[in-house]
Amino acid sequence: MARRRLRHKLMLGLVLVAVSIGLLACGAAYGLYNYYISYKVTQRKIQVFQAVAKLVDVLNKVDRSKDSKRYERNLIQVVEAQNQLNAVKQQNEDARKAGLDPDNADMENGLVSQLEGELAALMSAVDSDLRPTASLNGGDNPDQLIPVHNKCVQIAEALRQAQVDDIKQSCDESKAAVFRAICLTGFAMGWALALVGTMLYYFRVWMFAPIRELQGGVQRVHNGIFNQPIVLDSGDELQELADEFNAMVARLHAVYADLARQVTERSRQLVRSERMVSVGFLAAGVAHEINNPLASILFCSEALERRLQETLTALSANTAVAPPADAEVLARYLKMIQQEALRCKDITQKLLDFSRTGDRKKEPADLTGLVSGVLEVARHLPSSRGKLVAFEPTGYIVAPINAQDLKSVILNLVVNALDSMDDGGRLDITLGTVAGYAELAFTDTGCGMAPDVLENIFEPFYTKSRTGKGTGLGLFISHQIVDQHGGTITASSPGPGAGSTFTVRIPLQVAPEVADAPAGDPETDPAPAVLTFPGGRNAA
Structure with a gap:
């Protein structure tokens, strides 16, 4: 027919x-x-x-x-x-x-x-x-x-x-x-x-009813229902369209779950990557332009401070008159100028570091030794006093990384955790392997984070630091470094006051000489390290 x-x-x-x-x-x-x-x-x-x-x-x-x-x-x-x-x-x-x-x-x-x-x-x-005539009046x-x-x-x-x-x-x-x-x-x-x-x-028989059936089928697919095909017997293009749609849905059903997962996972990364490119161009220009006037401000304030000290010393030696009351205020303001200039310089240095990150050389490195070295530096920080840091590696784990870049990531996460905790707080660091990745987890007992903070924690210039000294670039740069290593960095928190967990995953590549190391050898299997910083200067 x-x-x-x-x-x-x-x-x-x-x-x-x-x-x-x-x-x-x-x-x-x-x-x-x-x-x-x-x-x-x-x-x-x-x-x-x-x-x-x-x-x-x-x-x-x-x-x-x-x-x-x-x-x-x-x-x-x-x-x-x-x-x-x-x-x-x-x-x-x-x-x-x-x-x-x-x-x-x-x-x-x-x-x-x-x-x-x-x-x-x-x-x-x-x-x-x-x-x-005879007459008009008669005749x-x-x-x-x-x-x-x-x-x-x-x-x-x-x-x-x-x-x-x-x-x-x-x-x-x-x-x-x-x-x-x-x-x-x-x-x-x-x-x-x-x-x-x-x-x-x-038209209701020829078009409206078939279109309504097609719409219902599309709505079912939109709601995730793939096992109810569209049934049409109109004998025209709409029936052909329904048959093709059913075939497409059958193929789509096989890959839908995987596509949904990939889209959800990569969409946020794409948005963040685009922002990184924009901020990168801005960062390089701003950092270079600000460094020169900052250096001049710092140099001049130091010179003024020295001349003020020399003048006050000469005044005290030559006369018995006490230094003016404003001298202390001037000295304090000059010191404040120097501190703020150094702080701005640190910010511009971070901007330069961010703008220079790129495809840098990666070599296999021992992540356990890398973390231990960073913790050795962190024990001297003022924010480490009276706090416990526990590092528990599962063994020697080697991954192709740029050691300096990854050190900055680990140090930034450790410093953030220490700043978020009060005295007596604890930071647990674990190192292991999961599905072909080296996994570093940093779990602290600090102030925690709200959902809106978690959503924007890796955005540039976004900070909720308790000290009020953060620039909002540390986690942003760390995310870029981990992303350039082909890994991921995620943050989670039960809520404000309940602590936070940052998880870093780096693609794993085990070096041949390490892969042959005997299990249980005391020379190759490090014991868990627990560092306490009661005064910020000793470790146990």
Whole structure:
């Protein structure tokens, strides 16, 4: 059985709609056309009516008195009446040529011809006033002007009535045409309503129901339901689309879980990487531009401090007067300037370190010794006093790394943990292997982090340090270094006041000489190291 193509169904509906629209347009156009013709006829006839009315007014001004001097007055009126009649005649002819006279100007032309003859007779009657007569007031010769004038006025009135009759006839014809247009439009409207109802029914069967089924299938897939295929029997492109969609969903079901995991994991890394590139370009320029004025500020403050000390010493040696009270304030402010300049220099150095990180040389290195070396440095930090650091490696673990970069990452995490803890706090560091990665975990008992802090902890210039001295670059740079090693760094915390855990994973590569080391050898299997910093200077 041949499929009923969707385009054929749509074409059929389009043709029927076009026919309906054509009928409606024809009815409306027919009514409008007749209305327009009626309007033009009425407009033209009103103009002729006004001209005829003026002609009647002129005729009514003819002097019918017995005055012997009426000749000049009547001659002017008759000439004007003839001119006005010519104007009426021309207007009637224009209306006939334009097709705007209902009776094709037959009646008007007959009346105009009669009136022309009567006006000629009226002119003769006026001229007779110049001929000698017995008397205008009596005698055997009656006045010839009055009957001729009456006839002219009668014909002019008939001509005016003819215009009124034409207007009435035009209105009647227009009314009949409008009625026919209404009937045609009503029929077209009924046809269109019936067609719309029929088309709605078939479109619901042909299109709406299949589209709704397709939408339901897409919604099911969106909700993670892959075992309910779309069932259509429309025999057109929509059925073919449903079959293809079912096949696609079957293939998608096999890879959906893995894709979802990859998208979730990599999307945040992509956003952070783009930010790193932007901040990297900014960091290099800012650090280089700030270093020079910072060096000048530091040099000048040190020079001022030395000169102040020399001046105060000379003053004390030469006189018995005590140094001014402002001397101590000046010395304290100069020292503050130096400290803040050094702090700015440290920030710019971090910016330079960040901008210079890239594809640096990586060599296999022992992570256990690397962590131990960093802890040896950390034991001298002021923030380590009175706090416990426990390092528990599971063995010698070797990975291809840039040792200096990874040291900065470990040191930054250790310093952050120590700063977040009060006296008596504990930092546990574990080193092991998980699924081909070397895993370093830093768990402290510090102040912990809220969910919003965890979400932005690796963003540049974002800091929630308790000391208020952080720049927000340490963890950002650490994340970049770990990312360039092909690893990951994550942060977790049960909540504020419950401590935090930072986990660093580096791709693992075990060196051959280390892989052959005998298990349990006291020379190769280090024991867990526990470091306590009660005063920040000794380790146990």
